[in-house]
Amino acid sequence: xxxxIDYNDRPWLDPDAEPFIKVxxxxxxxxxFTAVDSVDLEIYKGELFCLLGGSGCGxxxxxxxxxxxxxxxxxxxxxxxxxxxxxxxxxxxxxxMFQSYAxxxxxxxxxxxxxxxKRDGVAKMEIAQxxxxxxxxxxxxxxxxxxxxxxxxxxxxxxxxARALIKQPKMLLLDEPLAALDKRLREQxxxxxxxxxxxLGVTFVVVTHDQEEAMTxxxxxxxxxxxxxxxxxxxxxxxxxxxxxxxxNFIGNANMFEGRVSENGTDHxxxxxxxxxCNFYIDHGMSIQEGSKVWVAVRPEKIKISxxxxxxxxxxxxxxxVGDIGYLGGTSxxxxxxxxxxxxxITSPNLNRPKDGNPPIDWDxxxxxxxxxxxxxxxxx
Amino acid sequence: xxxRLSTFLITSVCFVIAFLYVPIFMLIAYSFNYSxxxxxxxxxxxxxxxxxxxxxxxxxxxVVLSLKIATVNACxxxxxxxxxxxxxxxxxxxxxxxLFTGMISAPLVMPEVITGxxxxxxxxxLQNSVGWPNERGFTTITIxxxxxxxxxxxxxxxxxxxxxxxxxEEAAQDLGAKPLxxxxxxxxxxxxxxxxxxxxxxxTLSLDDLVIASFVTGPGATTLPILIYxxxxxxxxxxxxxxxxxxxxxxxxxxxxAAWIMFRQQKQRELxxxxxxxx
Amino acid sequence: MSTPAxxxxxxxxxxxxxxxxxxxxxxxxxxxxxxxxxxxxxLLLFFLAPFFFVLKISLAEYTLKSPPYTDLIQWADxxxxxxxxxxxxxxxxxxDDLYVNTYLSSVKISTISTILCLLIGYxxxxxxVRSNHTTKHILLxxxxxxxxxxxxxxxYAWMGLLNDQGLINDILTGMGxxxxxxxxxxxxxYVGIVYTYVPFMILPLYANMEKLDWxxLEAAADLGAKPMxxxxxxxxxxxxxxxxxxxxxxFIPATGEYVIPDLLGGGNVLMIGRVLYNEFHxxxxxxxxxxxxxxxxxxxxxxxxxxxxxxxxxxxxQ
Numbered sequence: 001x002x003x004x005i006d007y008n009d010r011p012w013l014d015p016d017a018e019p020f021i022k023v024x025x026x027x028x029x030x031x032x033f034t035a036v037d038s039v040d041l042e043i044y045k046g047e048l049f050c051l052l053g054g055s056g057c058g059x060x061x062x063x064x065x066x067x068x069x070x071x072x073x074x075x076x077x078x079x080x081x082x083x084x085x086x087x088x089x090x091x092x093x094x095x096x097m098f099q100s101y102a103x104x105x106x107x108x109x110x111x112x113x114x115x116x117x118k119r120d121g122v123a124k125m126e127i128a129q130x131x132x133x134x135x136x137x138x139x140x141x142x143x144x145x146x147x148x149x150x151x152x153x154x155x156x157x158x159x160x161x162a163r164a165l166i167k168q169p170k171m172l173l174l175d176e177p178l179a180a181l182d183k184r185l186r187e188q189x190x191x192x193x194x195x196x197x198x199x200l201g202v203t204f205v206v207v208t209h210d211q212e213e214a215m216t217x218x219x220x221x222x223x224x225x226x227x228x229x230x231x232x233x234x235x236x237x238x239x240x241x242x243x244x245x246x247x248x249n250f251i252g253n254a255n256m257f258e259g260r261v262s263e264n265g266t267d268h269x270x271x272x273x274x275x276x277x278c279n280f281y282i283d284h285g286m287s288i289q290e291g292s293k294v295w296v297a298v299r300p301e302k303i304k305i306s307x308x309x310x311x312x313x314x315x316x317x318x319x320x321x322v323g324d325i326g327y328l329g330g331t332s333x334x335x336x337x338x339x340x341x342x343x344x345x346i347t348s349p350n351l352n353r354p355k356d357g358n359p360p361i362d363w364d365x366x367x368x369x370x371x372x373x374x375x376x377x378x379x380x381x
Numbered sequence: 382x383x384x385r386l387s388t389f390l391i392t393s394v395c396f397v398i399a400f401l402y403v404p405i406f407m408l409i410a411y412s413f414n415y416s417x418x419x420x421x422x423x424x425x426x427x428x429x430x431x432x433x434x435x436x437x438x439x440x441x442x443x444v445v446l447s448l449k450i451a452t453v454n455a456c457x458x459x460x461x462x463x464x465x466x467x468x469x470x471x472x473x474x475x476x477x478x479x480l481f482t483g484m485i486s487a488p489l490v491m492p493e494v495i496t497g498x499x500x501x502x503x504x505x506x507l508q509n510s511v512g513w514p515n516e517r518g519f520t521t522i523t524i525x526x527x528x529x530x531x532x533x534x535x536x537x538x539x540x541x542x543x544x545x546x547x548x549x550e551e552a553a554q555d556l557g558a559k560p561l562x563x564x565x566x567x568x569x570x571x572x573x574x575x576x577x578x579x580x581x582x583x584x585t586l587s588l589d590d591l592v593i594a595s596f597v598t599g600p601g602a603t604t605l606p607i608l609i610y611x612x613x614x615x616x617x618x619x620x621x622x623x624x625x626x627x628x629x630x631x632x633x634x635x636x637x638x639a640a641w642i643m644f645r646q647q648k649q650r651e652l653x654x655x656x657x658x659x660x
Numbered sequence: 661m662s663t664p665a666x667x668x669x670x671x672x673x674x675x676x677x678x679x680x681x682x683x684x685x686x687x688x689x690x691x692x693x694x695x696x697x698x699x700x701x702x703l704l705l706f707f708l709a710p711f712f713f714v715l716k717i718s719l720a721e722y723t724l725k726s727p728p729y730t731d732l733i734q735w736a737d738x739x740x741x742x743x744x745x746x747x748x749x750x751x752x753x754x755x756d757d758l759y760v761n762t763y764l765s766s767v768k769i770s771t772i773s774t775i776l777c778l779l780i781g782y783x784x785x786x787x788x789v790r791s792n793h794t795t796k797h798i799l800l801x802x803x804x805x806x807x808x809x810x811x812x813x814x815x816y817a818w819m820g821l822l823n824d825q826g827l828i829n830d831i832l833t834g835m836g837x838x839x840x841x842x843x844x845x846x847x848x849x850y851v852g853i854v855y856t857y858v859p860f861m862i863l864p865l866y867a868n869m870e871k872l873d874w875x876x877l878e879a880a881a882d883l884g885a886k887p888m889x890x891x892x893x894x895x896x897x898x899x900x901x902x903x904x905x906x907x908x909x910x911f912i913p914a915t916g917e918y919v920i921p922d923l924l925g926g927g928n929v930l931m932i933g934r935v936l937y938n939e940f941h942x943x944x945x946x947x948x949x950x951x952x953x954x955x956x957x958x959x960x961x962x963x964x965x966x967x968x969x970x971x972x973x974x975x976x977x978q
Contacts, residue, residue: 067551067555068554068555069551069554069555088554089551089554089555090554090555090556090557090558090559091557094555095555095556096551096552096555098548098551098552099548100546100548102546102548102549102551102552103552104549104552104553104566104567105549105571106570106571115553115556115558115566116556116557119556119557119558119562120557149650163552163556164555164556167556167557386887389783390783390786390787390790391787393780393783393784393787394783394784394787394788394799396780397780397781397784397803397858397862398799398802400780400855400858401802401803401806401855401858401859402802402806403821404814404817404818404820404821404855405806405809405814405817407817407820407821407827408813408816408817408820411820418825420820420823420825420826420827420830421825461698461699461702462699464695464696464698464699465699465700465703467695468692468695468696468699468700472692472695472696475696477700481696481700481703482968482972483968484700484703484704484707484708485699485703486968486971486972487707487964487968488707489967489971490908490909490912490913490960490963490964490967490968491964492912492913492915492916492917492933492956492960493913493916493918493933494916494918494933494936494937494953494956495714495916495936495953495956495957498714498936498940498949498950498953499710499711499713499714499953500706500710502710502713502714502717502946502950503705503706503709503710503713505727506713509727524706525706527702527706528702528703528706528707531699531702535699536971540974560691560692561687561691564691585808588810589810589811589812591811591812591919592918592919592933592937596940606810606812609810609812609813609816610812610919613812613816613819613923614922614923616819617816617819617820617823621816622820625810625813625816625817628809628810628813629809629810629813632808632809632810633805633809635808636801636804636805636808637801640801644797
């Protein structure tokens with residue numbers, strides 16, 4: 001049985017690796033509305049791939065085209081080398097777990113799980129055995145005779161998963177698999193889902209709007225907006241090296257500064273920002289013209305906050321005044337006013353217990369913000 | 382809610398309930414009247430029931446005919462109405478859809494006199510040109526009833542289908558069921574309560590219909606409403622009061638029983654749901 | 661070696677198999693067409709086609725033959741086809757005060773009945789929606805229950821109450837009043853129509869009110885609106901769809917009503933459904949009856965289309 005992809009063995013970096021699923025310039029129009037706009041995508045065997053985006057970004061439409069519920073207006077979809085573009089859902093080696101779970105309310109848990117095998121004409125004995133195994137795996141054996149409405153949310157989710165996995169699909173599609181669960185159960189289920197995927201080695205494609213979920217689960221994430229992919233990459237790539245302001249803002253928070261490239265060296269770039277007045281020294285080179293307009297993104301946790309000025313104050317540092325403090329226990333979020341209008345957000349771990357109950361940094365105090373040359377990301381769009 | 386408003390509401394509820402039920406109770410009370418003149422009380426008696434049961438074969442003939450028509454009508458109307466509802470909600474666009482939508486919902490609001498007249502004219506034309514139906518009665522009444530009953534069934538089915546998540550049907554397809562299989566395995570079982578409701582409604586509508594039946598019937602076939610009507614037209618009749626009492630009791634018991642069963646099922650479901658959340 | 665008999669059996673089974681196979685194949689690929697076609701054809705034949713006969717006969721002439729109307733298409737001596745369309749029937753309806761008055765009277769009676777139903781039904785629906793779970797179910801049941809019992813018998817029940825010697829007059833004379841003449845008056849017809857159709861007003865109103873967000877009323881009160889102001893500026897506009905649906909469900913059938921004016925109104929109350937029925941059954945004048953039907957349809961076509969429109973929107977919104 002194949003294993004989930006080893007973190008060090010990334011097939012998407014290997015030019016010889018053959019993708020398992022190929023989406024080739026697929027578009028989908030509903031009347032005048034373009035839900036999916038000419039996208040290309042390659043997913044490799046054993047991946048846990050996330051389609052991430054806000055509502056109406058086209059992620060669900062793309063998933064439904066992979067499942068066969070929608071036919072692309074143009075383009076083609078290949079699964080394991082076979083063109084599936086016009087194959088109806090009931091003939092695809094792909095199964096789906098629905099956001100609502102879509103459990104058949106008039107059938108028992110057992111019959112729900114067995115349904116797919118019955119449709120394939122599998123022998124009765126074998127069906128019984130495989131259902132048994134599947135129910136044991138998702139720990140639902142004692143609930144086999146119950147109807148869906150007699151189950152809790154978490155149990156229903158596991159029935160849906162079992163029902164979709166029992167046919168041993170080449171690919172499992174999951175539409176917001178955790179959205180219907182409460183927060184605590186969601187976190188637990190995330191890890192169960194990952195373990196299961198690792199154990200079975202099935203390729204998972206997950207649609208979600210929850211960036212934390214996407215970051216935790218996936219081998220790679222595709223960030224979608226208005227029917228197109230904005231960026232495809234591993235969670236780390238997407239978070240640390242977003243390719244646009246949109247991605248930087250969608251995944252986590254980012255402080256965005258507008259400026260112009262004032263110096264472009266081989267191993268560094270300097271960006272000069274007017275509001276707030278600050279020079280950003282970035283320690284890697286870029287192929288970009290001097291003088292062109294760019295944005296610099298700095299993540300809140302990558303900014304140091306201190307009452308003492310850092311050694312050198314002209315670059316990678318600004319002075320401001322604490323406008324707001326959000327104490328979250330493990331960390332605190334500071335909203336620092338630069339000038340009259342500009343707010344910069346900083347998250348800082350609370351390493352030490354405050355002495356005498358006084359916080360180390362208080363409201364309306366003057367503070368210095370600084371960051372490492374490796375922290376900012378330069379964005380051109 | 383302020384006190385004046387609630388007093389007003391309680392009064393109006395009492396008024397409506399009294400308005401709806403006093404006539405029915407009076408009808409029942411006078412069925413036990415000895416007097417031949419309905420409105421004049423002449424002492425308690427069950428003589429009209431005796432007359433009804435032992436001395437009115439024509440009434441029982443009419444009851445049997447009406448029940449036959451109602452049953453056949455309900456079965457056909459449920460099938461046709463369900464098909465129509467399915468086509469309208471699940472088939473997307475097809476040629477003639479607007480016409481179809483219009484035809485399926487028009488019988489709901491069409492005045493009975495027009496439906497009756499138009500169908501009779503059709504039956505007469507058919508009889509003259511193709512020789513069928515060779516006589517008017519059971520068949521023609523049933524056809525007429527199916528035509529308007531199926532519209533009611535279609536409305537029920539449409540609203541149930543629209544409220545039913547398409548997810549379930551897609552899930553079945555995803556698991557390898559072809560469209561016809563999905564219809565049989567998933568859609569129809571889930572529509573069953575709606576179909577049952579449609580069947581009962583069609584049955585009742587058919588039993589209740591006077592105007593359309595009296596247009597399309599022939600000399601030999603007298604349904605219960607036609608019989609009752611021909612008698613009460615000329616004035617009050619104590620034996621009709623007795624018949625009405627029996628009909629009303631049967632219907633009331635049936636409806637209350639159905640409501641009670643539904644109520645019980647719902648309670649049971651809630652209980653099971655609570656249980657599952659505790660585990 | 662197989663005996664001839666066996667061969668026959670074998671052949672039979674194969675033809676049978678082939679038939680079954682063909683049938684399943686047909687169902688597999690054409691069931692959608694079948695699902696659509698069966699009800700479609702039924703309605704075309706038994707609902708739409710009949711109207712053309714009504715239209716056709718309304719344009720024919722009355723004769724003493726059976727059936728009592730002339731053909732529109734007649735063959736002249738040399739095999740020349742002639743189409744005779746007679747609009748006399750419609751002209752007759754228009755010229756005769758009786759018909760015009762009957763139409764006006766029908767519309768007037770059903771309009772007033774609709775308003776009465778609304779006045780009685782609105783507070784009732786409101787009370788049902790605002791009452792607690794159990795009471796709500798009981799009240800709904802009480803409103804629906806009469807609907808399942810025979811309409812004819814419910815009208816008959818009023819014949820007993822409104823009778824000259826009926827309960828109401830008993831009570832009146834008991835209190836020392838003069839007995840009233842109620843049977844065979846407009847009053848009796850109004851009572852009958854309102855009694856029969858008030859559930860058709862209450863149920864759509866209830867369905868509409870049930871979906872409303874009642875905290876809006878509290879918001880209005882919070883913003884300083886007096887109860888009356890809240891009712892006219894918030895409640896009434898919000899429940900307007902229910903009011904329209906309910907009113908149409910009362911108005912349309914009431915206009916064409918036959919049984920109620922016949923049993924309770926007698927000869928004193930003119931209503932179009934009754935005229936049509938009598939024209940057809942007693943006078944056996946099919947062309948005039950058909951013309952009356954067409955004219956009735958013309959009166960009702962706008963409210964009917966409005967109702968269909970609302971119905972379609974309702975289904976879509978689900």
